[in-house]
Amino acid sequence: MSNDDISRFEKSKKEWEETTLKKTLSARPERAEKFITTSSRPIKRLYTPTSFSPDDYLKKEGFPGQYPYTRGVHATGYRGKLWTMRMFAGFGTAEETNQRFKYLLEQGQTGLSIAFDMPTLYGYDTDAPQALGEFGKCGVAISSMRDMEVLLDGLPLDKVSTSMTINSPAAVIWAMFIAVADKRGIARKKLAGTIQNDILKEYIAQKEYIFPPKPSMRLVTDTIEFGTEHLPLWNTISISGYHIREAGSTAAQELAFTLGDGIEYVKWAIERGLDVDAFAPRLSFFFNAHNDFFEEIAKYRAARRIWAKVMREQFGAKNPRSWLMRFHTQTAGASLTAQQPENNIARVAIQALAAVLGGTQSLHTNSMDEALALPSEMAVRVALRTQQIIAHESGVANTVDPLGGSYFVEQLTDEMEAEAWDYFEKVEALGGVLPAIEAGFFQQEIADAAYRYQHEIDTRQRIVVGVNEYDTEEQLQIPILEMDPQGYEVQVARLNEVRRTRDNRAVKSRLADLRAAAKGNKNTMPVILDAVKEYATLQEIMDVFRDVFGEYQEQAII
Amino acid sequence: MPERKIRVLVAKPGLDGHDRGAKVVARALRDAGMEVIYTGLRQTPEMIVESALQEDVDVVGLSILSGAHMALLPIIAQRLKEADMEHVLIVAGGIIPDEDIEKLKEAGIDAVFNPGTPTQEIVDFITSHVTLD
Known part of the structure; x- marks a missing residue:
């Protein structure tokens, strides 16, 4: 488009402002002086084209399935395959969670996602x-490979992918999963799934760390290396913004801190001697979906574009699969x-x-009852049905990136991207991600944003509907999930039986091997696998690491 | 002489690391003019009672989101009583079902604040229940 065209456009816009808009505003002023997103970002009244050039389109948005992937990673969007409907579940004993998974698969769920209880997450x-009162409360308890055998009983591990939300003890829990598959004769190269294994966001937000950052990063790198070699379909890490957002960050902070963590993992893996194109295609991400509709959409689009640039330009990845997020x-x-x-x-929808x-x-x-307790079966079904309604009734899956080209969405995408690059620079100025964690930088940014949100x-x-406006006295009774009251006894009995019936001499010797491996610099995954196969318990293995690596204490920041 | 400030210990018992609520409340209490000591994460009942004693607080605020509240909060109330801190106001917040709230009150927790509680409500509850000597 020529300069003449642009000035004609600007002239029309100005005329509109001085006539139609002015008239409307004088007849009816707007509802608020300023409109902001969930993340307190100011939003303009109207977005109009900023660019009339096809070159800009190709550079910033491009075509789906091509660099820089702003419009998506698949050329056909959801026309080829819908997203995987993966409901996170886990509570009580391995038996109870196994039943819930079978129910979800019968209801049309297409992937498994395992939640572990607090003691398991902390390697107890x-x-x-330390586990007093925590058994099975927010996930399933897994103390040894025997529990994992019960948990996975009858589940088609070679046909559905399995995601496990586990961080500090990720290597051990993953080893238990692999050991069960080995025992059932399923080839490792057929195993598909994800371990969360993102320790950096634990220091930043969720706080389920055990060891100091450096040995933790070494264990993560061990799993990336092991997966690259033996489990080509496994995502060895799910670099997570979810918990950063839940801790109170803004959308832009979620985006920036998550991608910053991703860059750090890539640096460590390269340092280990891995070829970027060998492991990068198996890096996966995990984001939050909050209330502010367009800001969230812009966040995902910006994330893909930034990651593609970082992988291609900063790390020199050549395989397009390494570029796509x-x-x-x-x-x-x-x-x-x-x-x-x-x-x-309605919020979830x-x-x-x-x-x-x-x-x-x-x-x-999420299920409607999760601010009250663990979700009931009915609530989980409604949540899953919500996805199925979007997929099959709303029509949004019929075309690729339906909001691409929206003046508003494209400009928000650009803004989010710019904010993320600013944060990368700030973190770099602090010496990188680990020093920034130790200085409490991320923690303070998040605490400030959380406080501002609450203040608003x-x-x-x-306005939060039903909370500070439109509240009612009426109490709705929703059914609350009841867990097996005998669950704790069942679990401890199994644990004691494992300790009694295993070859305790072999366990001792495997744990000694593990100690040597932890002190040295060889990959710990093979020795962890040997130990879990002898039914060494989660805590026995984690205690070896606690002993060798030490435990981390954070500076509490308000 | 100016009146002394209300002293509050904000603590996270149990294993969960969800400290958003604890921090927001701690800051709101501080902004309301109280002196706030935040313990940080993963505090055992013993550690919490010890801190409450050492800091000579008027209020203990407990934040827990893991579901272990029925196991941990009554123990803390009991231990505070045993340590001659019966006068200390104990308030709690987190994902706590209604049916548990009654039981917690019987066990010596003075108030339980659910998600969505305005911070001012917590401030008001504390200022109206603490008498400074």
């Missing part, structure tokens, strides 16, 4: 003193309200729709 066995999405737990919980169905329009590869939709609600600058 169920009967450890695949991600899982979960709707925002922190957005759910305990008041009028049925309203959460809006959030899920944003994830789909943002091009997610898989999706978990408290002062009613932000």
